[in-house]
Amino acid sequence: MIVVLEDWKKTKMTTAISIEDVRREVKILKALSGHKHLVKFYDACEDANNVYIVMELCEGGELLDRILARGGRYTEEDAKAILVQILSVVSFCHLQGVVHRDLKPENFLFTSGGENADMKLIDFGLSDFIRPDERLNDIVGSAYYVAPEVLHRSYSMEADIWSIGVITYILLCGSRPFWARTESGIFRSVLRSDPNFDDMPWPSVSPEAKDFVKRLLNKDYRKRMTSVQALAHPWLRDDSRPIPLDILIYRLLKSYLHASPFKRAALKALSKALTEDELVYLRAQFRLLEPNRDGSVSLENFKMALAQNATEAMGESRVPDILNAMGLLAYRKMYFEEFCAAAISTHQLEAVEGWEQIASAAFEHFEQEGNRVISIEELARELSVGPSAYSFLKDWIRISDGKLNLLGYKKILHGVTFRSSNTRLH
Known part of the structure; x- marks a missing residue:
């Protein structure tokens, strides 16, 4: 087994914060384990002068180097192979309650020089544990990849999704969606400009790929897809590849259970107007809850699904606390039809091209039943x-x-x- 030793000199860690950052990185690497696209952590120790982190050696270089070696852009098929790996490991981190906060091509390494080598996510120095309803406020990350809400100092896991949107844009066209000569200029562009989808090669990029990028680079973080939803998007969808559990359904279920009967009736009508694209994701999530023989789920199913995916990180970020707010499900059953009503985000649907037709069709159902x-x-x-x-x-x-x-x-x-x-x- 060949490993790499990362050596941090304490004398170069000029503040207590930077020492704490390294300790937090070690804590996160220790707590997160078991994903094939996450760099393997073996050990960490410190003496009076240094902090040492022992990790798996990745000899294939950075994703950035491969992008540059290809002249700046990937074919759609090759970009998909990269993005599935990125989304897979990020969805794992997010379910565990870890937000990376510095996703960029330099932080994905290939295990070897082979064309089809696996990628590994590295550098958790800016990462943090985050509770399901928590907002962070410190501005961190790399300017070209930073999300608008980070600059507004109120953000959560959706900021990582924005960064993946920037990476996707670069993979497909070879240029950055937001650019300026200075950091403040880049931030201004992120806040005010829209990505260009008119210049070459965008006219020759498939409509599905363009929709995918736009659904990640929405300035309203509530309208962005989650990493799990991105894996279920028509552009990436592969029925032979399992879709992981999404913490979003827990947040949405919690809101639904505490909503008024009138709001729930409105959501039930909306669920009857969903397209097949939305239903693919919802069916996959419902299956992961392992419904009972009668086709229903209750609080126990949600508990078990989380437990089956748990690492130490999930406890550290107190993800299971969300179950306390779902207590109403302990005394009732929920079937797939109601699950669809509970687990859809109106904000996300508003970003879908056919939203007006979906809303009009849903209103017809609402007229009849709610x-x-x-x-x-x-x-x-x-x-x-x-x-x-x-x-x-x-x-x-x-x-x-x-x-x-x-x-x-x-x-x-x-x-x-x-x-x-x-x-x-x-």
Whole structure:
């Protein structure tokens, strides 16, 4: 067995923070284990002067070097082979409650020089444990790959997805989606500019590949795909490759269980209008919960699915705590139809090209099964807004019968934020 020894001189770690960063990296590498695309950690120790980390040796060089050796871009098929490995290891990290925060081609190494060598994710120096509903606020990472919400100092795992979107863009066209001469210029571009999909070679790139990149590089982090959803995207989908468990379904289930009956009825109507592309992912997630003989799942299924995927990292980031907020499932069963209603994100669906058609079809179901007379006061309570919003809300209720119109239905699904300072609802 050949290993590499990473040697950190304490004298060069000028602050207590940098020493703590190395210790946290060791802790994360120790806690995360068992994924084929994660660099193997063997041991770590320190003496008075140095910190030593013993890891697997990867002799095939960086992904960046291979991109440059190819003249800057990959064919779609070759890019897919790279991205499946990246998404696979990142989805593993995210399920364990670890956010990498520095995903870039330099941090993926090939095990050997062979054309089909496996890649390994390295460098967890900026990584951190994160609870399912936690937001981080420190600006870290590499400028070209940093997500907009990181610059706004409120982010979670979706920031890693943005970085994968940047890597994908580079693989497919050979240039960066956001560029400037200075770091502040790059940050401005990330916040304000949209990636260019008009210049060569984009006209010859498949519509599925372009959709894939756009669904990762959405400036609204709530609309981005998760790494698991990206693996189930039509561009990458492979029925012979298993799709891993997604922590997102736990977060969505928690929200659904605590939603009002009216909101749940709206989501049930939406679930009946889903396309096959969404259902592929939902079926895979439901199967991973190992439904009971009658086809239902309960809290125990969600517990077991997490336990089967657990490493020490999952406990460190307190991922299983989310089960405490799903206690209502201990006393009831959930079948696939309701699971679809509970495990869909309206924000993500809004980023899909056919969203307006999906919403209109869902509203027809809602008209038949969920829509009812609702007062402005009750609608305000449903949306958690005050009397100052009444003037807006009246436009979302039909005068003819006092029920929600299509716009009101979409607002119930999406939720609203109301800022009295500029009286804006969105």
